Every structure is written in C-alpha cells, then in structure tokens.
Amino acid sequence: MxxxxxxxxxxxxxxxxxxxxxxxxxxxxxxxxxxxxxxxxxxxxxxxxxxxxxxxxxxxxxxxxxxxxxxxxxxxxxxxxxxxxxxxxxxxxxxxxxxxxxxxxxxxxxxxxxxxxxxxxxxxxxxxxxxxxxxxxxxxxxxxxxxxxxxxxxxxxxxxxxxxxxxxxxAHANGVTGISEVVAVSDLPAGQRRLISITAGSQGKDGDVFELPNAKLTILHPAAFATRFGIPAGAPSQLRFAAIVLSVGSADTVARLLAAGSVEHNIRGNEIVVPPASGQGAAVIFRETP
The missing domain is CATH 3.10.180.10 (2,3-Dihydroxybiphenyl 1,2-Dioxygenase, domain 1)
Structure with a gap:
C-alpha cells in the first residue's frame, strides 16, 4: 500500500x-x-x-x-x-x-x-x-x-x-512576496483527491482544499470558481489549473499600478482579480495579507 x-x-x-x-x-x-x-x-x-x-x-x-x-x-x-x-x-x-x-x-x-x-x-x-x-x-x-x-x-x-x-x-513593484494559493477547476473535484493527496502528501480538508507547508491548493467546480472570482472557469475539464493567488502588503499599491498601466482588473473585497491575457495564462489574484 x-x-x-x-x-x-x-x-x-x-x-x-x-x-x-x-x-x-x-x-x-x-x-x-x-x-x-x-x-x-x-x-x-x-x-x-x-x-x-x-x-x-x-x-x-x-x-x-x-x-x-x-x-x-x-x-x-x-x-x-x-x-x-x-x-x-x-x-x-x-x-x-x-x-x-x-x-x-x-x-x-x-x-x-x-x-x-x-x-x-x-x-x-x-x-x-x-x-x-x-x-x-x-x-x-x-x-x-x-x-x-x-x-x-x-x-x-x-x-x-x-x-x-x-x-x-x-523585489517587485507590486509588492508580491509569494504564492498563497493555487486554484484548479474540475467538473468532478472528488475524482482528483487521490492524485493530489499522493503527490502533495496532503489528505485535504473540507473535501477539496489541500494544505501545503507554504501554500494551499483548492479544487473548485467551475460554477464555484466563477462565483468566487467573477470570471468564467473556461472549458470543461477533469482537472485544470486556473488561478494563482499572490500575497501583497497593499492592495491599493497594486490597484494604482494596474490602473496606471491600463490593465483590466476587478476589486473583490481584499482581492484584486486580473483575468488571463496573452502572456498570462492564468487568472492572477493579488490578495492583501496583513
């Protein structure tokens, strides 16, 4: 075994x-x-x-x-x-x-x-x-x-x-210090638990949240992904990585930087969501972390 x-x-x-x-x-x-x-x-x-x-x-x-x-x-x-x-x-x-x-x-x-x-x-x-x-x-x-x-x-x-x-x-102008969460989408999240638990060495909690020593991996149904981030999850898939949540000290700093560069983004609570674009294959979420 x-x-x-x-x-x-x-x-x-x-x-x-x-x-x-x-x-x-x-x-x-x-x-x-x-x-x-x-x-x-x-x-x-x-x-x-x-x-x-x-x-x-x-x-x-x-x-x-x-x-x-x-x-x-x-x-x-x-x-x-x-x-x-x-x-x-x-x-x-x-x-x-x-x-x-x-x-x-x-x-x-x-x-x-x-x-x-x-x-x-x-x-x-x-x-x-x-x-x-x-x-x-x-x-x-x-x-x-x-x-x-x-x-x-x-x-x-x-x-x-x-x-x-x-x-x-x-040393990044946006103040990012690291990756706090990776979000994947799956039409059948429960079907991916064995793959993730064996490779990551984490059994997961609340079903589909896998705690790693320095971050977490969350698997969401496409509808839950769209609800959380306000953007579509994309084509159906057994498992596809879709979003990267990054830790920043100041969401205001990030918002000003993105606005100055005319980068599309949406503010959702303490997170700033930047949809995928050419050269940026996943949604990037800047999360203000105290």
Missing amino acids: TKTPPAHPLDHLVLPTVSLDVARARLASLGFVVAPTGIHPFGTENCCVFFADGTYLEPLAVGDRQAAASAIAEGNVFVARDRLYRHGLGNEGFSALVLGTTDADADHARYVEAGLSAGDELTFSRAFSDASGKSDTASFKLAFAAGDAATDAFLFACERINAPISTALQ
Whole structure:
C-alpha cells in the first residue's frame, strides 16, 4: 500500500506561453521583475518570476522545435506534457503545479507504486543569470505524476540540486512576496483527491482544499470558481489549473499600478482579480495579507 509522505511544499508553477517576449511584457505590466531568459537543453525556455518565499512562476515557451521533438522522442516527460497541453488547450495557460522535494527518486518510486507516474525522471542543468548578468548553473531532478483522465494538468516533484537565487529578482513593484494559493477547476473535484493527496502528501480538508507547508491548493467546480472570482472557469475539464493567488502588503499599491498601466482588473473585497491575457495564462489574484 502506498504511504502518504509528509506534505511537500509548493515549489513553482509552469505557465505555457507562445512567446517569452509577450510574457515578459505582460508580467512587467503587472509589476513583476522578470528574470533573464533561461534555456533548457531540450528545446524549451523560460523567463521566471521569483518570490521572497522561495516559490516562483515559470512562463515556458518552445524555443527550438527540433530539439523539443527530439526530446519527446527520447522520452522527456516535461516536453511531452507541454506539447500535450498546447495541443489540447492552446499556447497560453497553466499546465503544471510543482512540488519541492529533497528526494525525487523516492517520489518517482511512490508515483510508480501508486500507478500515477507520468514517465521517467528527468535530471538536467541550465545556465542561470541574475538581474546584473552574473552567471551560474542551475540543476534539477524531476519526478512526474498525472491522472489517467486529467490530461489538462500534471504535477511533478522538483529536487533543486543547485538553484542560485538573486534577491534583486525578488523585489517587485507590486509588492508580491509569494504564492498563497493555487486554484484548479474540475467538473468532478472528488475524482482528483487521490492524485493530489499522493503527490502533495496532503489528505485535504473540507473535501477539496489541500494544505501545503507554504501554500494551499483548492479544487473548485467551475460554477464555484466563477462565483468566487467573477470570471468564467473556461472549458470543461477533469482537472485544470486556473488561478494563482499572490500575497501583497497593499492592495491599493497594486490597484494604482494596474490602473496606471491600463490593465483590466476587478476589486473583490481584499482581492484584486486580473483575468488571463496573452502572456498570462492564468487568472492572477493579488490578495492583501496583513
């Protein structure tokens, strides 16, 4: 019988985009500092947004289609799942929730035992540059999980073998300090509990709220999502990540910044909801946190 491990922390979120230039411009308009482009050795590339709580956003584009195709042929799950997402839902979105781990090998073995493994582990390194242009090497080991029916989303554990961080990349004009909640939509939320509980190491409470050490994951029926955020949940899905709730010190600061940039947004209590747009594949919610 598969044992549930201690809850894994949220590490980062993968956000497919058609163009890093578009994503960079959009994220800058929301008040984020965006890291220099990182190039993977298997055809994809990113421009991350890092937060002081250790989490980050990973906008992901395909920079070298031939290299990506070769990687898929060789069994690279990360690139294969990215292609599957894009073919099903388009080039803008939110494809994966990534959990932090100190032992990706153990996580992979657990996924295999539970019948949830999405494929072989992946170990890789890439060049990293901070805001000043200082270079280093970032290295990771990944273990992948996915449900049979939930083809619109997957999860993976990320072991940071070497992950340099620049504090200059964490100081955002909007005042965001981290990710407090990830919201997914599902036509059948109860059907996703086993996948989430085994990969995240959290049994969930009140049905579909999974507490992680540094954030929470909430699964909502599309109607409940629309009621909470005032925006549509999108096409029907067994499981699709749809919204990112970010912690800020001052909602007024965010509102002024968005208004100055003519960014569409809606104020709902202590939250500011920014609907998805090109380069921003998920709804972004700024929540004032005391």
